[in-house]
Amino acid sequence: MMTVHNENKKRSHRIDWKKIFFDRVMLTMTGVMAICGTTCWWLRGPEAFFDSFHSDLQTLVDILPKIALALMTAALVQSLVPREFIVRWLGEKSGLKGVSIATGVGVITPGGPMMSFPIVSAMSNAGTGRAALIAYLTSWETLGFQRILSWEFPLMGVEYAMIRAVASIPLPFLAAWMSSFLPPAQTVDPSSEATMTLRGGQD
């Protein structure tokens, strides 16, 4: 638990401007954006260009406060619900109960893939079955609260976001069920001591 906290602190203390403005994703996106903007000006005229600019600005003003609040919520959940807690909850359960718990925990897992995949790996080492692992990832990907709060509420509106979330509730169960038709996975020794391997999985 200490190491997780220290990592968070280290990451959050200084702002790396170079990384923000000059990393590959940012440069690629800016490049493509410049090309599209020029093409837009050229093909659709300056009016369309500024029209697009204007509506983007409106969207931005509308969503920035919401995103700020959502990030705050996510950061607080992250510090209030340690990763170990999530892994402990999942343990080595399987069957419908395991899949249901995995789905529920997927919803509350905060953070991006750098958070969820170490959890999946730790769970796998602890002997959690493939169906529950797939349910967990599917749930985190389609029902994760952080994405719904930070992106869908601000950009799609609460109503559409909720409809999408409700439509996605069956998905983790379906994915788990469908995975049962696949050839058996080579499991990590399921009889292994959960607590022992838990520690190892987090390194």
Added chain:
Amino acid sequence: MVAIFILGALALSLAIIALRRSPTLLADALRSAIYRFVELTPRLIVGLLLAGFVGKLIPSELVAGVIGPETGLWGILIASLVGGFVPSGPILAFPIVVVLLGSGAGLPQVVAFITAWSLLAFHRMIIYELPIMGWTFCWQRIVASLPLPPIAGGITIGLMKIYYG
């Protein structure tokens, strides 16, 4: 309006819980949220601009014609296919969603698009899932996930019938 109310209430109640546990916890969370915000905003601006220009370049009649509300199952299948190939995080995917909704795409089709993007995002697969979980788990999860985007789109059609009548 509703969104900001829900988000504000959530953030406030969690902040109180954190404060009662320890003020450092709250300070740390605040700091990390500010960091994420500063990191996110420039990318979000570029993502919005990019998606906005693309939206201007692609005629809305085309969007509405291919994945509009009347396109039904075909639109859902096309949206699922397109969504599976969006190689980026939410920073670009959600501005695209805004443009799609603004250009007349149907909600079931957009739901299929988001579901496909979030389940199959291959940048995440290559960076995290393959190295951590291995190839076997990866392809099995993908296979188990393939039918999900159209299913989510189909359920959305049903939900909209119930909700909007």
